[in-house]
Amino acid sequence: MTLNRTLRQLRNARDRRDPEIYDYTLEGDEGPPEGVRYMTLAEAQSLECxxxxxxxxxxxxxxxxxxxxxxxxxxxxxxxxxxxxxxxxxxxxxxxxxxxxxxxxxxxxxxxxxxxxxxxxxxxxxxxxxxxxxxxxxxxxxDAFPVKTNYYPRDLERGAYILLNTQYQRLCTWVDTLVCPEDSVILKWRSKDGTLRRRLTDAQRTYAARVFREAYRDVFSKEGPLPMREWRKVRVEEAAWR
Ligand code: SF4
Ligand code: SF4
Incomplete structure (x- = not known):
């Protein structure tokens, strides 16, 4: 896995994009933004600032x-x-x-x-x-930003996915990172750079999109994070790919 990205790579990517990069909103059934990487907490914590x-x-x-x-x-x-x-x-x-x-x-x-x-x-x-x-x-x-928030290990253990709160740090090593539970099937669907492989079935892609939307809502919804039982319901679908 080559999950780390250099500051130069990130600067080039940012410069190619327009000011709308901050409008990181999801509409309807929209899937994850292109370039989102999926990784375990251990992988995320091993990256370098x-x-x-x-x-x-x-x-x-x-x-x-x-x-x-x-x-x-x-x-x-x-x-x-x-x-x-x-x-x-x-x-x-x-x-x-x-x-x-x-x-x-x-x-x-x-x-x-x-x-x-x-x-x-x-x-x-x-x-x-x-x-x-x-x-x-x-x-x-x-000290907590962006991968050392104290409740992350507990929530991952219980089955939640966690979107790191790096929305505004477009040059951050951890920008657009979805941290996955260790047993997540999505980890098997990644390319070497941690993004989703192009050749996924529609069902796999739809599930990844659903997970991303729920994780997004956990971070940005005014109502706050989903109760854990809701994450358990979401993850029932993963049984089909085990
Ligand atoms: S905001 Fe940045 S520079 Fe200031 S104390 Fe925190 S880590 Fe250091
Ligand atoms: S925003 Fe930049 S300085 Fe801050 S943790 Fe991310 S890579 Fe490091």
């Missing part, structure tokens, strides 16, 4: 020339992680024009979080970035 820096700030992840509005840190607590930055705010709220501003109470609202910048991020001449806190303590979301 390419240091693109897109998980470290809205300006890194959002489209150049558009208002910053897509990728946020989540609600920013009043302490702004000062304890990790010598007493100065670490996570800085930004206006949609990218101007740093002082924290205000509405920034703590997880439902309407602001664009942000992190003071620990630095840029290197080769286009990569570095986290100044990498070897010390970082805010917990930084």
């Amino acid at each position: 390419n240091l693109c820096g897109q998980c470290c700030g809205s300006e890194e992840a959002d489209l150049v020339g558009y208002p910053l509005r897509q990728y946020t840190f989540g609600g920013i607590a009043p302490h702004q992680w000062r304890a990790l930055n010598g007493g100065q705010p670490l996570i800085i709220p930004l206006t949609t024009a990218g101007v740093a501003r002082t924290w205000r109470p509405a920034d703590a609202d997880d439902d309407r979080p602001p664009a942000f910048r992190c003071e620990a991020l630095s840029h290197h001449p080769d286009g990569t970035t570095r986290c100044g806190l990498w070897q010390s303590r970082r805010p917990p979301p930084c």
